[in-house]
Amino acid sequence: MVEVHEDLIVELQDATQTFGVVRALDGVSIKVGKGEFVGLAGENGAGKSTVLSVLSGLIRPDAGTIRLRGHEVPQRDWSFHKANLAGVFRIYQEQALLPNLSVYENMYLGHENLFSRAGTINRRRMRALARQHMEEFVGRSIDPGALVGGLSWGERQLVEIVRAFAIASLLEIRSPLILLDEPTAAMTHDDLEAFYSLLGRMRTQATFEEASFLLVSHRLDEVLRLSDRVYVMKDGRVVDEVTDTGSVDEADLHAAMVGRARAHNYYCEDRQRSSFGRESIQLRNLSVKNAFQDVSFEVHEGEIVGVGGVTGSGKSELGRALAGLSPIDSGTLGIHGHDVTNSSVGERIGKGIGYVPLDRHSEGIILYLPIDLNMTLSALRQSATTGRFILSRTKERATATQAMKRFAIRAPNCTVKPADLSGGNQQKVVMARSLVADSTVLILDHPTRGVDAGAKHEIYQLLRDLADRGVAIIMITDELPELIGLSNRIVVMRGGVVTQETLSPAGAKPSEEDIVKALV
Protein backbone atom coordinates (compact mmCIF):
# COMPACT_ATOMS: atom_id res chain seq x y z
CA MET A 1 0.00 0.00 0.00
CA VAL A 2 1.12 3.48 -0.81
CA GLU A 3 1.90 5.80 2.06
CA VAL A 4 -0.91 8.31 2.05
CA HIS A 5 0.43 11.20 3.94
CA GLU A 6 3.43 11.84 1.79
CA ASP A 7 3.03 13.37 -1.59
CA LEU A 8 -0.66 14.06 -1.60
CA ILE A 9 -2.12 14.81 -5.00
CA VAL A 10 -5.43 16.03 -3.76
CA GLU A 11 -6.98 16.75 -0.44
CA LEU A 12 -10.63 17.67 -0.13
CA GLN A 13 -11.48 19.05 3.27
CA ASP A 14 -14.88 19.47 4.87
CA ALA A 15 -16.77 19.87 1.63
CA THR A 16 -20.45 20.70 1.93
CA GLN A 17 -22.86 20.90 -0.95
CA THR A 18 -26.61 21.36 -0.97
CA PHE A 19 -29.00 21.22 -3.90
CA GLY A 20 -32.24 22.85 -2.77
CA VAL A 21 -33.29 20.76 0.22
CA VAL A 22 -30.89 17.91 -0.53
CA ARG A 23 -27.60 17.89 1.30
CA ALA A 24 -25.46 16.00 -1.19
CA LEU A 25 -22.20 16.48 0.74
CA ASP A 26 -22.06 17.00 4.46
CA GLY A 27 -18.51 17.69 5.55
CA VAL A 28 -16.62 15.30 3.27
CA SER A 29 -12.85 14.98 3.59
CA ILE A 30 -10.82 12.69 1.38
CA LYS A 31 -7.21 12.39 0.26
CA VAL A 32 -5.49 10.76 -2.66
CA GLY A 33 -1.74 10.18 -2.66
CA LYS A 34 0.64 10.21 -5.62
CA GLY A 35 0.41 6.91 -7.46
CA GLU A 36 -2.44 5.77 -5.29
CA PHE A 37 -5.62 4.09 -6.49
CA VAL A 38 -8.54 5.03 -4.25
CA GLY A 39 -12.07 3.64 -4.41
CA LEU A 40 -15.28 5.42 -3.49
CA ALA A 41 -18.24 3.20 -2.63
CA GLY A 42 -21.75 3.97 -1.42
CA GLU A 43 -25.44 3.52 -2.14
CA ASN A 44 -27.29 5.44 -4.83
CA GLY A 45 -27.45 9.10 -3.88
CA ALA A 46 -24.66 8.84 -1.29
CA GLY A 47 -22.80 11.76 -2.92
CA LYS A 48 -20.05 9.98 -4.87
CA SER A 49 -20.55 11.73 -8.20
CA THR A 50 -20.86 15.05 -6.40
CA VAL A 51 -17.38 14.54 -4.90
CA LEU A 52 -16.04 14.01 -8.41
CA SER A 53 -17.87 17.10 -9.65
CA VAL A 54 -16.28 19.19 -6.94
CA LEU A 55 -12.78 17.84 -7.65
CA SER A 56 -13.16 18.27 -11.39
CA GLY A 57 -14.31 21.86 -11.14
CA LEU A 58 -17.90 21.30 -12.30
CA ILE A 59 -19.35 22.36 -8.96
CA ARG A 60 -18.07 24.89 -6.50
CA PRO A 61 -19.04 23.54 -3.11
CA ASP A 62 -20.90 25.71 -0.58
CA ALA A 63 -18.04 25.22 1.83
CA GLY A 64 -14.74 23.35 2.07
CA THR A 65 -11.29 23.50 0.51
CA ILE A 66 -9.42 21.64 -2.19
CA ARG A 67 -5.64 21.31 -2.03
CA LEU A 68 -3.85 20.11 -5.15
CA ARG A 69 -0.25 19.00 -4.73
CA GLY A 70 -0.14 20.92 -1.48
CA HIS A 71 -1.53 24.19 -2.77
CA GLU A 72 -5.00 25.40 -1.99
CA VAL A 73 -7.12 25.87 -5.09
CA PRO A 74 -8.70 29.31 -5.25
CA GLN A 75 -12.37 28.33 -5.41
CA ARG A 76 -13.54 31.28 -7.40
CA ASP A 77 -11.07 30.37 -10.06
CA TRP A 78 -11.73 26.62 -10.23
CA SER A 79 -13.34 25.26 -13.40
CA PHE A 80 -13.39 22.07 -15.43
CA HIS A 81 -10.83 23.54 -17.81
CA LYS A 82 -8.57 24.78 -15.00
CA ALA A 83 -8.79 21.35 -13.42
CA ASN A 84 -7.58 19.80 -16.70
CA LEU A 85 -4.67 22.21 -16.83
CA ALA A 86 -3.82 21.23 -13.26
CA GLY A 87 -3.84 17.57 -14.25
CA VAL A 88 -7.29 16.55 -12.99
CA PHE A 89 -9.35 14.59 -15.51
CA ARG A 90 -12.80 13.15 -15.17
CA ILE A 91 -13.88 10.21 -17.25
CA TYR A 92 -17.58 9.78 -17.73
CA GLN A 93 -19.72 6.73 -17.85
CA GLU A 94 -22.24 8.51 -20.02
CA GLN A 95 -19.48 9.53 -22.35
CA ALA A 96 -18.80 13.18 -22.92
CA LEU A 97 -17.27 12.90 -26.40
CA LEU A 98 -18.80 14.81 -29.32
CA PRO A 99 -20.08 12.31 -31.88
CA ASN A 100 -19.71 14.51 -34.96
CA LEU A 101 -16.08 15.34 -34.32
CA SER A 102 -13.19 13.06 -35.17
CA VAL A 103 -11.17 11.07 -32.68
CA TYR A 104 -8.24 13.49 -32.73
CA GLU A 105 -10.47 16.56 -32.43
CA ASN A 106 -12.17 15.03 -29.42
CA MET A 107 -8.87 14.03 -27.94
CA TYR A 108 -7.54 17.55 -27.61
CA LEU A 109 -10.84 19.37 -27.32
CA GLY A 110 -10.39 22.59 -25.36
CA HIS A 111 -6.59 22.36 -25.66
CA GLU A 112 -6.19 23.24 -29.33
CA ASN A 113 -4.01 26.19 -28.41
CA LEU A 114 -1.26 23.70 -27.63
CA PHE A 115 -1.11 23.01 -31.36
CA SER A 116 -1.33 26.54 -32.63
CA ARG A 117 1.32 28.80 -33.86
CA ALA A 118 0.68 32.33 -35.09
CA GLY A 119 -3.03 31.73 -34.77
CA THR A 120 -3.36 28.61 -36.91
CA ILE A 121 -3.88 25.16 -35.56
CA ASN A 122 -1.56 22.50 -36.86
CA ARG A 123 -4.14 19.78 -37.45
CA ARG A 124 -1.61 17.42 -39.02
CA ARG A 125 0.40 17.41 -35.85
CA MET A 126 -2.74 16.90 -33.81
CA ARG A 127 -3.71 13.91 -35.89
CA ALA A 128 -0.23 12.39 -35.80
CA LEU A 129 0.06 12.85 -32.05
CA ALA A 130 -3.37 11.32 -31.53
CA ARG A 131 -2.20 8.20 -33.35
CA GLN A 132 1.04 8.13 -31.39
CA HIS A 133 -0.76 8.53 -28.05
CA MET A 134 -3.23 5.78 -28.91
CA GLU A 135 -0.44 3.37 -29.72
CA GLU A 136 1.70 4.38 -26.79
CA PHE A 137 -1.02 4.14 -24.16
CA VAL A 138 -3.27 1.35 -25.34
CA GLY A 139 -1.10 -0.46 -27.80
CA ARG A 140 -3.67 -0.30 -30.57
CA SER A 141 -4.70 2.34 -33.00
CA ILE A 142 -8.07 3.74 -33.77
CA ASP A 143 -8.07 5.87 -36.92
CA PRO A 144 -7.60 9.41 -35.54
CA GLY A 145 -9.65 10.81 -38.41
CA ALA A 146 -12.68 8.58 -37.74
CA LEU A 147 -15.85 10.23 -36.46
CA VAL A 148 -16.48 9.34 -32.83
CA GLY A 149 -20.16 8.77 -33.57
CA GLY A 150 -19.20 5.79 -35.72
CA LEU A 151 -17.08 4.05 -33.08
CA SER A 152 -18.25 1.22 -30.88
CA TRP A 153 -19.02 1.86 -27.25
CA GLY A 154 -15.78 0.28 -26.11
CA GLU A 155 -13.69 2.27 -28.56
CA ARG A 156 -15.26 5.51 -27.38
CA GLN A 157 -14.45 4.57 -23.80
CA LEU A 158 -10.85 3.99 -24.87
CA VAL A 159 -10.65 7.40 -26.56
CA GLU A 160 -12.09 8.99 -23.44
CA ILE A 161 -9.39 7.46 -21.24
CA VAL A 162 -6.50 8.03 -23.63
CA ARG A 163 -7.65 11.65 -23.90
CA ALA A 164 -6.84 12.24 -20.23
CA PHE A 165 -3.36 10.77 -20.55
CA ALA A 166 -2.72 12.47 -23.88
CA ILE A 167 -3.46 15.91 -22.48
CA ALA A 168 -1.47 15.20 -19.34
CA SER A 169 1.45 14.18 -21.52
CA LEU A 170 1.14 17.32 -23.66
CA LEU A 171 1.06 19.47 -20.55
CA GLU A 172 3.99 17.51 -19.13
CA ILE A 173 2.08 16.50 -16.04
CA ARG A 174 3.60 13.30 -14.67
CA SER A 175 1.14 12.80 -11.88
CA PRO A 176 -2.37 13.31 -13.25
CA LEU A 177 -5.42 12.54 -11.13
CA ILE A 178 -7.93 10.47 -13.06
CA LEU A 179 -11.50 10.53 -11.77
CA LEU A 180 -13.56 7.55 -12.91
CA ASP A 181 -17.32 7.56 -12.38
CA GLU A 182 -18.70 4.05 -12.87
CA PRO A 183 -16.51 3.45 -15.93
CA THR A 184 -17.53 -0.18 -16.20
CA ALA A 185 -21.25 0.10 -15.46
CA ALA A 186 -22.13 -0.50 -19.09
CA MET A 187 -19.31 -2.91 -19.93
CA THR A 188 -19.82 -6.50 -20.85
CA HIS A 189 -17.80 -9.41 -19.56
CA ASP A 190 -15.27 -9.29 -22.42
CA ASP A 191 -14.68 -5.52 -22.22
CA LEU A 192 -14.08 -5.63 -18.47
CA GLU A 193 -10.83 -7.55 -18.55
CA ALA A 194 -9.50 -5.38 -21.36
CA PHE A 195 -10.33 -2.31 -19.32
CA TYR A 196 -8.61 -3.64 -16.19
CA SER A 197 -5.46 -4.47 -18.09
CA LEU A 198 -5.50 -1.02 -19.69
CA LEU A 199 -5.65 0.53 -16.23
CA GLY A 200 -2.86 -1.75 -15.10
CA ARG A 201 -0.71 -0.70 -18.04
CA MET A 202 -1.36 2.97 -17.37
CA ARG A 203 -0.24 2.54 -13.81
CA THR A 204 3.06 1.00 -14.80
CA GLN A 205 3.79 3.38 -17.69
CA ALA A 206 7.06 5.08 -16.92
CA THR A 207 5.61 8.40 -18.02
CA PHE A 208 2.75 8.15 -15.59
CA GLU A 209 3.96 6.05 -12.74
CA GLU A 210 2.79 8.72 -10.35
CA ALA A 211 -0.73 8.87 -11.79
CA SER A 212 -3.48 8.64 -9.20
CA PHE A 213 -7.00 7.32 -9.58
CA LEU A 214 -10.26 7.90 -7.77
CA LEU A 215 -12.79 5.27 -8.79
CA VAL A 216 -16.55 5.25 -8.16
CA SER A 217 -18.22 1.92 -8.85
CA HIS A 218 -21.10 -0.29 -7.77
CA ARG A 219 -19.09 -3.35 -8.74
CA LEU A 220 -17.69 -4.00 -5.31
CA ASP A 221 -15.41 -6.80 -6.49
CA GLU A 222 -13.73 -4.40 -8.86
CA VAL A 223 -13.44 -1.64 -6.25
CA LEU A 224 -11.59 -4.04 -3.93
CA ARG A 225 -9.49 -5.53 -6.68
CA LEU A 226 -8.27 -2.24 -8.13
CA SER A 227 -8.04 0.02 -5.10
CA ASP A 228 -5.29 0.46 -2.53
CA ARG A 229 -7.78 2.11 -0.21
CA VAL A 230 -11.56 2.64 -0.22
CA TYR A 231 -13.75 5.35 1.23
CA VAL A 232 -17.33 4.42 2.02
CA MET A 233 -19.93 7.17 1.73
CA LYS A 234 -23.46 7.30 3.08
CA ASP A 235 -25.91 10.21 3.04
CA GLY A 236 -23.31 12.73 2.01
CA ARG A 237 -20.67 11.70 4.55
CA VAL A 238 -17.64 9.47 4.61
CA VAL A 239 -18.66 6.78 7.09
CA ASP A 240 -15.82 4.32 6.73
CA GLU A 241 -12.37 3.87 5.26
CA VAL A 242 -10.97 0.50 4.23
CA THR A 243 -7.18 0.71 4.31
CA ASP A 244 -6.44 -2.94 3.72
CA THR A 245 -8.44 -3.91 0.67
CA GLY A 246 -6.74 -7.30 0.54
CA SER A 247 -8.33 -8.53 3.73
CA VAL A 248 -11.87 -7.33 3.09
CA ASP A 249 -14.43 -9.04 0.89
CA GLU A 250 -17.46 -7.81 -1.02
CA ALA A 251 -19.85 -8.71 1.76
CA ASP A 252 -17.82 -6.66 4.27
CA LEU A 253 -17.80 -3.67 1.97
CA HIS A 254 -21.51 -4.02 1.35
CA ALA A 255 -22.16 -4.09 5.08
CA ALA A 256 -20.11 -0.93 5.55
CA MET A 257 -22.14 0.77 2.81
CA VAL A 258 -25.62 -0.01 4.01
CA GLY A 259 -24.96 -0.61 7.70
CA ARG A 260 -26.13 -4.24 7.55
CA ALA A 261 -25.07 -7.48 5.92
CA ARG A 262 -26.08 -8.37 2.39
CA ALA A 263 -29.31 -10.34 2.21
CA HIS A 264 -28.53 -14.00 2.61
CA ASN A 265 -30.81 -15.01 -0.23
CA TYR A 266 -29.79 -12.27 -2.64
CA TYR A 267 -31.54 -13.56 -5.75
CA CYS A 268 -34.59 -14.84 -3.84
CA GLU A 269 -33.98 -18.31 -5.24
CA ASP A 270 -36.37 -19.79 -2.68
CA ARG A 271 -39.13 -17.88 -4.43
CA GLN A 272 -38.28 -19.12 -7.91
CA ARG A 273 -41.33 -20.72 -9.51
CA SER A 274 -41.20 -24.20 -10.98
CA SER A 275 -44.58 -24.24 -12.71
CA PHE A 276 -45.85 -21.76 -15.21
CA GLY A 277 -49.06 -20.75 -16.92
CA ARG A 278 -49.89 -20.35 -20.57
CA GLU A 279 -47.47 -19.20 -23.21
CA SER A 280 -47.26 -15.39 -23.11
CA ILE A 281 -44.71 -14.46 -25.75
CA GLN A 282 -43.50 -16.53 -28.65
CA LEU A 283 -40.52 -15.78 -30.91
CA ARG A 284 -40.30 -17.82 -34.11
CA ASN A 285 -37.18 -17.50 -36.28
CA LEU A 286 -37.00 -13.80 -35.57
CA SER A 287 -34.41 -11.83 -37.56
CA VAL A 288 -33.35 -8.21 -37.73
CA LYS A 289 -30.73 -7.42 -40.37
CA ASN A 290 -27.22 -6.80 -39.01
CA ALA A 291 -28.39 -7.55 -35.48
CA PHE A 292 -29.59 -11.14 -34.93
CA GLN A 293 -30.93 -14.11 -36.89
CA ASP A 294 -33.32 -16.92 -36.42
CA VAL A 295 -34.07 -16.46 -32.73
CA SER A 296 -36.77 -18.74 -31.36
CA PHE A 297 -37.98 -19.24 -27.81
CA GLU A 298 -41.07 -18.67 -25.74
CA VAL A 299 -41.83 -17.43 -22.25
CA HIS A 300 -44.77 -18.52 -20.12
CA GLU A 301 -46.80 -16.77 -17.46
CA GLY A 302 -44.69 -16.54 -14.31
CA GLU A 303 -41.46 -17.54 -16.03
CA ILE A 304 -38.21 -15.56 -16.07
CA VAL A 305 -35.99 -16.12 -19.09
CA GLY A 306 -32.53 -14.58 -18.91
CA VAL A 307 -30.70 -13.55 -22.09
CA GLY A 308 -26.91 -13.33 -21.89
CA GLY A 309 -24.19 -12.52 -24.41
CA VAL A 310 -21.10 -10.38 -24.90
CA THR A 311 -20.92 -7.12 -26.86
CA GLY A 312 -22.20 -7.61 -30.37
CA SER A 313 -24.20 -10.71 -29.45
CA GLY A 314 -27.40 -8.96 -30.50
CA LYS A 315 -29.16 -9.32 -27.16
CA SER A 316 -30.02 -5.65 -26.63
CA GLU A 317 -31.14 -5.37 -30.27
CA LEU A 318 -33.43 -8.32 -29.61
CA GLY A 319 -35.01 -6.42 -26.72
CA ARG A 320 -35.54 -3.34 -28.88
CA ALA A 321 -37.12 -5.40 -31.63
CA LEU A 322 -39.50 -7.10 -29.19
CA ALA A 323 -40.56 -3.69 -27.88
CA GLY A 324 -41.25 -2.54 -31.45
CA LEU A 325 -38.40 -0.04 -31.64
CA SER A 326 -36.78 -1.67 -34.64
CA PRO A 327 -38.61 -3.44 -37.47
CA ILE A 328 -38.53 -7.23 -37.68
CA ASP A 329 -37.21 -8.46 -41.04
CA SER A 330 -38.42 -12.03 -40.86
CA GLY A 331 -40.00 -14.52 -38.51
CA THR A 332 -43.01 -14.00 -36.26
CA LEU A 333 -43.68 -12.55 -32.83
CA GLY A 334 -46.78 -13.53 -30.89
CA ILE A 335 -48.21 -12.11 -27.65
CA HIS A 336 -50.96 -14.08 -25.93
CA GLY A 337 -51.76 -15.72 -29.24
CA HIS A 338 -51.92 -12.49 -31.26
CA ASP A 339 -49.47 -11.86 -34.07
CA VAL A 340 -47.71 -8.56 -33.29
CA THR A 341 -44.80 -8.98 -35.72
CA ASN A 342 -45.68 -5.79 -37.55
CA SER A 343 -47.44 -3.92 -34.74
CA SER A 344 -46.38 -0.47 -33.57
CA VAL A 345 -44.90 0.24 -30.13
CA GLY A 346 -48.28 1.56 -28.97
CA GLU A 347 -50.16 -1.51 -30.19
CA ARG A 348 -47.69 -3.80 -28.45
CA ILE A 349 -48.07 -1.86 -25.21
CA GLY A 350 -51.82 -2.30 -25.66
CA LYS A 351 -51.23 -6.07 -25.88
CA GLY A 352 -49.30 -5.99 -22.61
CA ILE A 353 -45.62 -5.51 -23.50
CA GLY A 354 -43.53 -3.41 -21.14
CA TYR A 355 -39.91 -2.49 -21.87
CA VAL A 356 -37.09 -1.18 -19.70
CA PRO A 357 -34.42 0.07 -22.09
CA LEU A 358 -30.67 -0.10 -21.73
CA ASP A 359 -30.13 3.55 -22.45
CA ARG A 360 -32.09 5.36 -19.80
CA HIS A 361 -31.39 8.76 -21.30
CA SER A 362 -32.56 8.37 -24.84
CA GLU A 363 -35.42 5.91 -24.42
CA GLY A 364 -36.02 5.52 -20.74
CA ILE A 365 -37.06 8.74 -19.17
CA ILE A 366 -37.49 12.37 -19.99
CA LEU A 367 -34.93 14.02 -17.77
CA TYR A 368 -36.67 17.36 -17.53
CA LEU A 369 -40.20 16.11 -16.92
CA PRO A 370 -41.23 15.54 -13.27
CA ILE A 371 -41.03 11.98 -11.97
CA ASP A 372 -44.80 11.56 -11.67
CA LEU A 373 -45.38 12.49 -15.31
CA ASN A 374 -42.55 10.21 -16.37
CA MET A 375 -44.16 7.36 -14.47
CA THR A 376 -47.48 7.63 -16.22
CA LEU A 377 -46.07 8.07 -19.71
CA SER A 378 -46.50 4.50 -20.84
CA ALA A 379 -49.88 4.32 -19.19
CA LEU A 380 -50.81 7.36 -21.29
CA ARG A 381 -49.64 5.63 -24.45
CA GLN A 382 -51.77 2.71 -23.47
CA SER A 383 -54.84 4.93 -23.12
CA ALA A 384 -54.30 6.12 -26.66
CA THR A 385 -54.81 2.58 -27.95
CA THR A 386 -57.24 1.09 -25.45
CA GLY A 387 -59.08 4.10 -24.04
CA ARG A 388 -58.93 2.39 -20.66
CA PHE A 389 -56.93 4.95 -18.75
CA ILE A 390 -58.46 8.12 -17.37
CA LEU A 391 -55.87 10.64 -16.36
CA SER A 392 -56.11 12.25 -12.98
CA ARG A 393 -53.31 14.32 -11.57
CA THR A 394 -54.10 13.24 -8.02
CA LYS A 395 -54.13 9.60 -8.94
CA GLU A 396 -50.94 10.10 -10.91
CA ARG A 397 -49.13 11.58 -7.91
CA ALA A 398 -50.41 8.83 -5.64
CA THR A 399 -49.18 6.17 -8.07
CA ALA A 400 -45.82 7.87 -8.42
CA THR A 401 -45.37 8.34 -4.67
CA GLN A 402 -46.19 4.70 -4.06
CA ALA A 403 -43.76 3.56 -6.75
CA MET A 404 -41.05 5.79 -5.32
CA LYS A 405 -41.48 4.16 -1.93
CA ARG A 406 -41.41 0.69 -3.37
CA PHE A 407 -38.16 1.37 -5.20
CA ALA A 408 -36.61 3.52 -2.48
CA ILE A 409 -36.08 6.32 -4.99
CA ARG A 410 -34.17 9.05 -3.20
CA ALA A 411 -35.85 12.32 -4.14
CA PRO A 412 -37.60 15.01 -2.05
CA ASN A 413 -40.95 14.30 -3.79
CA CYS A 414 -42.52 13.05 -7.02
CA THR A 415 -42.47 16.42 -8.79
CA VAL A 416 -38.67 16.51 -8.92
CA LYS A 417 -37.05 16.14 -12.37
CA PRO A 418 -34.96 12.99 -12.92
CA ALA A 419 -32.17 15.30 -14.17
CA ASP A 420 -31.61 16.28 -10.53
CA LEU A 421 -31.33 12.71 -9.26
CA SER A 422 -28.24 10.57 -8.88
CA GLY A 423 -27.55 8.10 -11.71
CA GLY A 424 -28.85 5.08 -9.86
CA ASN A 425 -32.02 6.83 -8.82
CA GLN A 426 -32.70 7.76 -12.43
CA GLN A 427 -32.42 4.10 -13.31
CA LYS A 428 -34.93 3.24 -10.59
CA VAL A 429 -37.40 5.74 -12.09
CA VAL A 430 -37.14 3.91 -15.42
CA MET A 431 -37.83 0.57 -13.74
CA ALA A 432 -40.70 1.92 -11.69
CA ARG A 433 -42.27 3.51 -14.71
CA SER A 434 -42.43 0.29 -16.62
CA LEU A 435 -43.96 -1.55 -13.72
CA VAL A 436 -46.65 1.05 -13.12
CA ALA A 437 -48.01 0.26 -16.58
CA ASP A 438 -49.41 -3.20 -15.66
CA SER A 439 -47.58 -5.13 -18.35
CA THR A 440 -48.10 -8.87 -18.74
CA VAL A 441 -44.88 -9.38 -20.68
CA LEU A 442 -41.87 -7.46 -19.43
CA ILE A 443 -38.61 -7.02 -21.33
CA LEU A 444 -35.80 -5.69 -19.17
CA ASP A 445 -32.48 -4.63 -20.66
CA HIS A 446 -29.96 -4.55 -17.81
CA PRO A 447 -32.51 -3.76 -15.11
CA THR A 448 -29.91 -3.21 -12.39
CA ARG A 449 -27.23 -1.27 -14.23
CA GLY A 450 -25.91 1.55 -12.04
CA VAL A 451 -28.13 0.47 -9.16
CA ASP A 452 -26.54 -0.16 -5.77
CA ALA A 453 -26.44 -3.58 -4.13
CA GLY A 454 -29.33 -2.94 -1.74
CA ALA A 455 -31.65 -1.59 -4.42
CA LYS A 456 -30.74 -4.54 -6.65
CA HIS A 457 -32.14 -6.90 -4.05
CA GLU A 458 -35.36 -4.84 -4.01
CA ILE A 459 -35.60 -5.16 -7.77
CA TYR A 460 -35.06 -8.93 -7.59
CA GLN A 461 -37.86 -9.25 -5.04
CA LEU A 462 -40.08 -7.20 -7.28
CA LEU A 463 -39.38 -9.43 -10.27
CA ARG A 464 -40.33 -12.45 -8.16
CA ASP A 465 -43.57 -10.67 -7.18
CA LEU A 466 -44.33 -10.00 -10.83
CA ALA A 467 -43.66 -13.61 -11.75
CA ASP A 468 -46.07 -14.69 -9.00
CA ARG A 469 -48.67 -12.46 -10.62
CA GLY A 470 -48.20 -14.29 -13.89
CA VAL A 471 -46.04 -11.78 -15.71
CA ALA A 472 -43.67 -13.29 -18.28
CA ILE A 473 -40.20 -11.76 -17.97
CA ILE A 474 -37.33 -11.54 -20.42
CA MET A 475 -34.24 -10.24 -18.64
CA ILE A 476 -31.25 -9.19 -20.75
CA THR A 477 -28.14 -8.82 -18.61
CA ASP A 478 -24.35 -8.91 -18.53
CA GLU A 479 -24.16 -9.82 -14.87
CA LEU A 480 -23.65 -13.55 -14.73
CA PRO A 481 -24.64 -14.06 -11.08
CA GLU A 482 -27.89 -12.20 -11.77
CA LEU A 483 -28.51 -14.06 -15.02
CA ILE A 484 -28.06 -17.39 -13.29
CA GLY A 485 -29.61 -16.48 -9.96
CA LEU A 486 -32.90 -15.12 -11.26
CA SER A 487 -33.66 -17.05 -14.42
CA ASN A 488 -35.73 -20.18 -14.89
CA ARG A 489 -34.08 -20.61 -18.23
CA ILE A 490 -31.01 -18.96 -19.79
CA VAL A 491 -30.68 -18.15 -23.47
CA VAL A 492 -27.13 -17.33 -24.54
CA MET A 493 -26.52 -15.37 -27.74
CA ARG A 494 -23.31 -14.97 -29.68
CA GLY A 495 -22.80 -13.07 -32.92
CA GLY A 496 -26.53 -12.66 -33.41
CA VAL A 497 -27.60 -16.27 -32.93
CA VAL A 498 -28.72 -18.34 -29.97
CA THR A 499 -25.88 -20.67 -29.06
CA GLN A 500 -27.24 -22.29 -25.93
CA GLU A 501 -30.41 -22.68 -23.94
CA THR A 502 -29.95 -23.91 -20.38
CA LEU A 503 -32.42 -24.64 -17.61
CA SER A 504 -31.61 -22.87 -14.36
CA PRO A 505 -33.84 -24.41 -11.69
CA ALA A 506 -33.66 -23.36 -8.05
CA GLY A 507 -31.23 -25.53 -6.14
CA ALA A 508 -29.55 -26.84 -9.32
CA LYS A 509 -28.21 -23.71 -10.97
CA PRO A 510 -25.61 -23.95 -13.73
CA SER A 511 -22.15 -22.62 -12.81
CA GLU A 512 -20.72 -19.41 -14.22
CA GLU A 513 -18.22 -21.51 -16.19
CA ASP A 514 -21.07 -23.36 -17.91
CA ILE A 515 -22.46 -20.08 -19.15
CA VAL A 516 -19.14 -18.38 -19.99
CA LYS A 517 -18.27 -21.28 -22.30
CA ALA A 518 -21.26 -20.45 -24.44
CA LEU A 519 -20.71 -16.71 -24.26
CA VAL A 520 -17.31 -16.42 -25.87
Ligand SMILES: Nc1ncnc2c1ncn2[C@@H]1O[C@H](COP(=O)(O)OP(=O)(O)OP(=O)(O)O)[C@@H](O)[C@H]1O
Ligand atom coordinates in the same frame (compact mmCIF):
# COMPACT_ATOMS: atom_id res chain seq x y z
N1 LIG B 1 -27.88 18.92 -9.91
C1 LIG B 1 -28.55 18.44 -8.86
N2 LIG B 1 -29.69 19.02 -8.43
C2 LIG B 1 -30.36 18.54 -7.36
N3 LIG B 1 -29.98 17.48 -6.63
C3 LIG B 1 -28.85 16.84 -7.01
C4 LIG B 1 -28.08 17.28 -8.14
N4 LIG B 1 -27.01 16.46 -8.27
C5 LIG B 1 -27.12 15.55 -7.28
N5 LIG B 1 -28.21 15.78 -6.52
C6 LIG B 1 -28.62 15.01 -5.34
O1 LIG B 1 -27.50 14.88 -4.48
C7 LIG B 1 -27.46 13.57 -3.91
C8 LIG B 1 -26.12 12.92 -4.22
O2 LIG B 1 -26.07 12.66 -5.61
P1 LIG B 1 -24.83 11.95 -6.32
O3 LIG B 1 -25.11 12.02 -7.78
O4 LIG B 1 -23.57 12.51 -5.83
O5 LIG B 1 -25.00 10.44 -5.81
P2 LIG B 1 -24.13 9.14 -6.16
O6 LIG B 1 -23.52 8.66 -4.90
O7 LIG B 1 -23.26 9.42 -7.31
O8 LIG B 1 -25.29 8.10 -6.55
P3 LIG B 1 -25.37 6.98 -7.74
O9 LIG B 1 -24.71 5.77 -7.21
O10 LIG B 1 -26.84 6.75 -7.87
O11 LIG B 1 -24.76 7.55 -8.96
C9 LIG B 1 -28.65 12.82 -4.47
O12 LIG B 1 -29.69 12.85 -3.52
C10 LIG B 1 -29.03 13.60 -5.70
O13 LIG B 1 -30.42 13.51 -5.95
Ligand SMILES: [Mg+2]
Ligand atom coordinates in the same frame (compact mmCIF):
# COMPACT_ATOMS: atom_id res chain seq x y z
MG1 LIG C 1 -23.28 8.81 -9.36
